[in-house]
Amino acid sequence: MGGRDVNVYANDGHVFVTPPPPSAPPNPFRKLFAKLESEAEEDRVLTSYIRQLEVYTRRVENEEVIGLEEKLRLGNRQHQLTIARALKENVYADIKANIFSPTYQLIVATLMSKVHERFDTNIRPLIKAGVDSAHIDKMVSEQITLPISNELDDCPQFGDVSLDYVRGMLFFLTGNCHIRWD
Numbered sequence: 001m002g003g004r005d006v007n008v009y010a011n012d013g014h015v016f017v018t019p020p021p022p023s024a025p026p027n028p029f030r031k032l033f034a035k036l037e038s039e040a041e042e043d044r045v046l047t048s049y050i051r052q053l054e055v056y057t058r059r060v061e062n063e064e065v066i067g068l069e070e071k072l073r074l075g076n077r078q079h080q081l082t083i084a085r086a087l088k089e090n091v092y093a094d095i096k097a098n099i100f101s102p103t104y105q106l107i108v109a110t111l112m113s114k115v116h117e118r119f120d121t122n123i124r125p126l127i128k129a130g131v132d133s134a135h136i137d138k139m140v141s142e143q144i145t146l147p148i149s150n151e152l153d154d155c156p157q158f159g160d161v162s163l164d165y166v167r168g169m170l171f172f173l174t175g176n177c178h179i180r181w182d
Contacts, residue, residue: 068175075181076133087168088175094165111148115169118144119179127181144170 066074068088072081098104122143126136145166152162173179 065177068171071174071179071181075127077181083167084171084174087164088171091165091168091172111152111166112169112173114148115144115166116173116178118148119170119173124180140170 148166149162
Protein backbone atom coordinates (compact mmCIF):
# COMPACT_ATOMS: atom_id res chain seq x y z
CA MET A 1 0.00 0.00 0.00
CA GLY A 2 1.21 3.42 -0.72
CA GLY A 3 0.77 6.59 -2.67
CA ARG A 4 -2.60 7.57 -3.89
CA ASP A 5 -4.22 4.23 -3.01
CA VAL A 6 -4.01 4.92 0.71
CA ASN A 7 -6.99 6.64 2.25
CA VAL A 8 -5.46 8.14 5.37
CA TYR A 9 -7.02 10.83 7.50
CA ALA A 10 -4.97 12.86 9.92
CA ASN A 11 -6.63 13.94 13.11
CA ASP A 12 -4.61 15.42 15.96
CA GLY A 13 -1.49 13.51 14.94
CA HIS A 14 -3.31 10.18 14.70
CA VAL A 15 -3.56 8.31 11.45
CA PHE A 16 -6.84 6.60 10.58
CA VAL A 17 -7.30 4.13 7.77
CA THR A 18 -11.03 4.96 7.76
CA PRO A 19 -12.67 8.31 8.27
CA PRO A 20 -13.74 9.21 11.82
CA PRO A 21 -17.40 8.47 12.52
CA PRO A 22 -19.73 11.38 11.87
CA SER A 23 -20.67 13.29 14.97
CA ALA A 24 -24.04 12.37 16.46
CA PRO A 25 -26.89 14.70 15.58
CA PRO A 26 -27.76 17.13 18.37
CA ASN A 27 -30.23 15.83 20.91
CA PRO A 28 -33.62 17.40 20.06
CA PHE A 29 -34.59 17.57 23.73
CA ARG A 30 -31.41 19.45 24.56
CA LYS A 31 -32.32 22.00 21.89
CA LEU A 32 -35.90 22.28 23.14
CA PHE A 33 -34.86 22.69 26.77
CA ALA A 34 -32.33 25.32 25.74
CA LYS A 35 -35.09 27.16 23.88
CA LEU A 36 -37.39 26.85 26.90
CA GLU A 37 -34.69 28.22 29.17
CA SER A 38 -34.10 31.09 26.79
CA GLU A 39 -37.81 31.92 26.62
CA ALA A 40 -38.07 31.86 30.40
CA GLU A 41 -35.09 34.19 30.72
CA GLU A 42 -36.58 36.56 28.18
CA ASP A 43 -39.92 36.84 29.89
CA ARG A 44 -39.89 36.44 33.66
CA VAL A 45 -43.14 38.44 33.91
CA LEU A 46 -45.00 35.96 31.71
CA THR A 47 -43.68 33.09 33.81
CA SER A 48 -45.02 34.69 36.96
CA TYR A 49 -48.42 35.26 35.33
CA ILE A 50 -48.57 31.64 34.20
CA ARG A 51 -47.84 30.57 37.78
CA GLN A 52 -50.53 32.96 38.96
CA LEU A 53 -53.01 31.40 36.54
CA GLU A 54 -52.15 27.98 38.00
CA VAL A 55 -53.14 29.34 41.41
CA TYR A 56 -56.64 30.08 40.12
CA THR A 57 -57.15 27.02 37.94
CA ARG A 58 -56.46 24.46 40.66
CA ARG A 59 -58.43 23.89 43.80
CA VAL A 60 -57.25 25.49 47.03
CA GLU A 61 -55.21 23.05 49.08
CA ASN A 62 -56.36 22.04 52.56
CA GLU A 63 -59.87 23.27 51.89
CA GLU A 64 -62.85 20.98 51.89
CA VAL A 65 -64.13 20.68 48.35
CA ILE A 66 -67.83 21.44 48.41
CA GLY A 67 -68.32 22.58 44.83
CA LEU A 68 -70.11 25.41 43.12
CA GLU A 69 -73.64 24.20 43.88
CA GLU A 70 -73.05 23.86 47.61
CA LYS A 71 -71.24 27.19 47.85
CA LEU A 72 -74.11 28.96 46.14
CA ARG A 73 -76.61 27.18 48.40
CA LEU A 74 -74.64 28.16 51.51
CA GLY A 75 -74.66 31.75 50.30
CA ASN A 76 -78.42 31.59 49.62
CA ARG A 77 -77.76 31.93 45.88
CA GLN A 78 -79.14 28.65 44.55
CA HIS A 79 -81.28 30.69 42.14
CA GLN A 80 -78.03 31.47 40.26
CA LEU A 81 -76.95 27.85 39.86
CA THR A 82 -78.03 27.29 36.23
CA ILE A 83 -76.41 30.44 34.88
CA ALA A 84 -73.41 30.01 37.19
CA ARG A 85 -72.68 26.54 35.79
CA ALA A 86 -73.01 27.73 32.20
CA LEU A 87 -70.80 30.80 32.67
CA LYS A 88 -68.20 28.83 34.64
CA GLU A 89 -68.07 26.18 31.91
CA ASN A 90 -67.62 28.87 29.23
CA VAL A 91 -64.58 30.21 31.05
CA TYR A 92 -63.20 26.71 31.55
CA ALA A 93 -63.72 25.89 27.86
CA ASP A 94 -61.86 29.07 26.85
CA ILE A 95 -58.96 28.22 29.15
CA LYS A 96 -58.75 24.69 27.70
CA ALA A 97 -58.97 25.96 24.12
CA ASN A 98 -56.12 28.42 24.69
CA ILE A 99 -53.95 26.41 27.05
CA PHE A 100 -50.91 26.66 24.79
CA SER A 101 -51.14 30.42 24.35
CA PRO A 102 -48.89 32.28 26.79
CA THR A 103 -50.62 35.54 25.88
CA TYR A 104 -54.03 34.12 26.69
CA GLN A 105 -52.70 32.78 29.98
CA LEU A 106 -51.44 36.26 30.77
CA ILE A 107 -54.87 37.76 29.99
CA VAL A 108 -56.76 35.22 32.11
CA ALA A 109 -54.32 35.40 35.02
CA THR A 110 -54.65 39.18 35.08
CA LEU A 111 -58.45 39.05 34.92
CA MET A 112 -58.76 36.37 37.59
CA SER A 113 -56.44 38.18 39.94
CA LYS A 114 -58.51 41.37 39.53
CA VAL A 115 -61.78 39.52 40.14
CA HIS A 116 -60.39 37.69 43.16
CA GLU A 117 -58.78 40.76 44.72
CA ARG A 118 -61.88 42.92 44.29
CA PHE A 119 -64.10 40.19 45.71
CA ASP A 120 -61.88 39.72 48.77
CA THR A 121 -61.51 43.47 49.31
CA ASN A 122 -64.99 44.77 48.52
CA ILE A 123 -67.49 41.92 48.68
CA ARG A 124 -66.29 39.40 51.25
CA PRO A 125 -66.43 41.93 54.13
CA LEU A 126 -70.05 42.72 53.22
CA ILE A 127 -70.96 39.03 53.25
CA LYS A 128 -69.25 38.59 56.62
CA ALA A 129 -71.12 41.62 57.96
CA GLY A 130 -74.46 40.02 56.99
CA VAL A 131 -75.38 42.58 54.33
CA ASP A 132 -78.45 41.52 52.34
CA SER A 133 -78.03 39.72 49.01
CA ALA A 134 -79.53 42.54 46.93
CA HIS A 135 -76.90 44.99 48.16
CA ILE A 136 -74.14 42.42 47.66
CA ASP A 137 -75.31 41.80 44.09
CA LYS A 138 -75.27 45.54 43.44
CA MET A 139 -71.75 45.85 44.84
CA VAL A 140 -70.52 42.85 42.79
CA SER A 141 -71.84 44.62 39.72
CA GLU A 142 -70.38 48.02 40.63
CA GLN A 143 -67.03 46.82 42.01
CA ILE A 144 -66.25 43.80 39.86
CA THR A 145 -68.42 42.96 36.88
CA LEU A 146 -68.96 46.38 35.30
CA PRO A 147 -65.48 47.90 35.77
CA ILE A 148 -63.62 44.82 34.55
CA SER A 149 -65.99 44.18 31.65
CA ASN A 150 -65.63 47.86 30.65
CA GLU A 151 -61.90 47.25 30.32
CA LEU A 152 -62.66 44.28 28.06
CA ASP A 153 -65.15 46.22 25.94
CA ASP A 154 -62.20 47.92 24.26
CA CYS A 155 -61.11 44.49 23.01
CA PRO A 156 -63.10 43.44 19.91
CA GLN A 157 -62.33 39.77 20.59
CA PHE A 158 -64.81 39.79 23.46
CA GLY A 159 -67.64 41.32 21.44
CA ASP A 160 -70.67 41.77 23.68
CA VAL A 161 -69.91 38.93 26.08
CA SER A 162 -67.41 40.58 28.41
CA LEU A 163 -69.97 41.02 31.18
CA ASP A 164 -70.81 37.32 31.19
CA TYR A 165 -67.13 36.41 30.91
CA VAL A 166 -66.34 38.33 34.11
CA ARG A 167 -69.36 36.76 35.84
CA GLY A 168 -68.13 33.38 34.62
CA MET A 169 -64.77 34.06 36.25
CA LEU A 170 -66.54 34.76 39.55
CA PHE A 171 -68.26 31.38 39.36
CA PHE A 172 -65.10 29.64 38.12
CA LEU A 173 -63.25 30.98 41.16
CA THR A 174 -66.20 29.97 43.37
CA GLY A 175 -66.10 26.42 42.04
CA ASN A 176 -62.33 26.18 42.61
CA CYS A 177 -62.55 27.23 46.27
CA HIS A 178 -61.20 30.77 45.85
CA ILE A 179 -64.48 32.60 46.45
CA ARG A 180 -67.13 31.86 49.06
CA TRP A 181 -70.55 33.44 49.28
CA ASP A 182 -71.35 32.45 52.89
